Amino acid sequence: MASHANKPLMVQLAERSYPIHIGSGLLNQISTLLPQLPPQIFILTNTTVAPLYLAQLQQSLAESATEHQVVVHQLADGEQYKSLESFAEVMNTLIGASFNRDCAVLALGGGVVGDLAGFAAACFQRGVDFYQIPTTLLADVDSSVGGKTAVNHPLGKNLIGAFYQPQAVVIDTDCLNTLTERDFHSGLAEVMKYGIIHDAEFFTWLETNAAKLVARDSAALTEAIARSCAIKAEVVALDEREQGVRALLNLGHTFGHAIEAASHYGEWTHGEAVAAGTVIASNLAMAMQLITASDFRRIVALTKALGLPVKPPQLAWDTWLSYMQRDKKVQAGKLRFVLPTAIGSATVTSQVDPELVKAAIADVS
Ligand SMILES: NC(=O)c1ccc[n+]([C@@H]2O[C@H](COP(=O)([O-])OP(=O)(O)OC[C@H]3O[C@@H](n4cnc5c(N)ncnc54)[C@H](O)[C@@H]3O)[C@@H](O)[C@H]2O)c1
Ligand SMILES: [Zn+2]
Structure with a gap:
């Protein structure tokens, strides 16, 4: 079987093209896979994923040559938190931490976290760099690729959102072992x-x-x-x-x-x-x-x-x-x-x- 670990797939969208890295153990290689990450990093995750994978991601970031200021925001778990209220909380955190236009938003989680993080990245300062680190199979194969971002409205799913492509997607297949x-x-x-x-x-x-x-x-x-x-x-x-x-x-x-x-x-x-x-x-x-x-x-x-x-x-x-x-x-x-x-x-x-x-x-x- 072909190994996909070393050769990323590319989403070809002219100047917005980006790589999808797929493999086992990639969460430990973030600093090598994403050497261009800026000093200010915002990680959006949730209370289920954080105890499983946040420390690994932070450790990996700490290994990079750049000194990072990392701010983490944890959502409660559930589709109901893909909301305008959560979006406002994320904005408050970003603004409260004095993050600027050069920051990057990292989504660590399933489709709920990814969709909200992408929409937040599209809106904060009219758009900052965005990276997808999906942790569910659905997010690996669907929501993390393609740039659809959104939050739900009480009257319907995904009614408020934007097309906003990530700079890269990093899929660590080991994360699937803990899924229900x-x-x-x-x-x-x-x-x-x-x-x-x-x-x-x-x-x-x-x-x-x-x-x-x-x-x-x-x-x-x-x-x-x-x-x-x-x-x-x-x-x-x-x-x-x-x-x-x-x-x-x-x-x-x-x-x-x-x-x-x-x-x-x-x-x-x-x-x-x-x-x-x-x-x-x-x-x-x-x-x-x-x-x-x-x-x-x-x-x-x-x-x-x-x-x-x-x-x-x-x-x-x-x-x-x-x-x-x-x-x-x-x-x-x-x-x-x-x-x-x-x-x-x-x-x-x-x-x-x-x-x-x-x-x-x-x-x-
Ligand atoms: N943007 C798109 O193109 C697109 C495409 C398809 C779906 N979506 C959206 O994606 C969402 C659904 O995504 P989902 O199925 O990933 O749901 P989800 O994000 O709610 O994750 C499912 C559950 O798995 C948990 N979880 C996540 N990673 C885990 C891990 N590694 N180990 C154990 N538990 C883990 C989550 O906390 C959650 O309880 C919906 O909001 C849908 O609208 C978006
Ligand atoms: Zn679907």
Whole structure:
């Protein structure tokens, strides 16, 4: 298997291009991997991640040639803290510490910490350097790459945010060892997504290596993360602001967001909801003769093999509709769906008969 530790992947965005370093033990190598870090460093993390990894990061920073003034801000743990209130606290801390435009913001945590840190970095002093050090599988393969940053509003997720790319992403695969089973599997749903929308060979590789991935085999995970990041980097390079192809990354998400919202963002993790949503989207694609029955069966089988749910919760059709209509992907009042057109490719369409959608949900429920 190829080693990804020494050769970073690149997100190609002209003058905003940046490397993604992936490997075991990288948290101990921050000062070598990021020699350009300025003296003033703000670390955003949370109360779960800090006891696990903050000391390691600080030790690594202390080893660099530059003397650093490090300020740490710990959020409480939970999606509800990806809020404007937390954003204001972060601003107060940065301003209180007299940080200037040359400071850097480091995100040490999952997608919640990363999204808030990125938005704070985009806004503080109209934009300061930002580095992602993701610690969940979902953040490794999805939220840390691509520059979408946001906080939630009581009326909806991610309603306030900015496109703001990091200077670099450092993924230490050792951090995955402490994730709960559910958070770990949640990330695998996004990994599978990349195979379905973009890379048939990767999908086949996932089928072959599902057992190793579920067992958190380090080499298999490194490979899966690298290939996922490579696909995300390629898609983001083509369409940074989601005018076109980037929308394919939302496979399973219109249904998934409805499941998450209907379960009040608690019973279902994001990845579980996306997995069940992907099965619905694939069933719909089969009904519309976009994919074969055999492709559909492979998607269901891989979802199960990755320890993810294939059946959505029992929701009334009106409930599905009302939540789907609130999705950000709705355009001019029309529901839009990302549907696979084969294993390895997908399309976005609003030309879908609602009766077929209803039947596709019922069929897998
Ligand atoms: N910006 C984007 O492009 C993008 C893409 C996808 C998702 N997101 C956002 O990401 C968020 C979800 O991210 P997430 O799934 O990482 O959730 P999260 O940040 O809440 O992390 C999940 C849980 O794992 C804990 N945790 C983190 N690292 C750990 C570790 N190494 N060991 C043990 N526990 C650890 C966290 O404290 C939390 O309890 C959502 O807010 C979503 O909107 C953003
Ligand atoms: Zn997602």
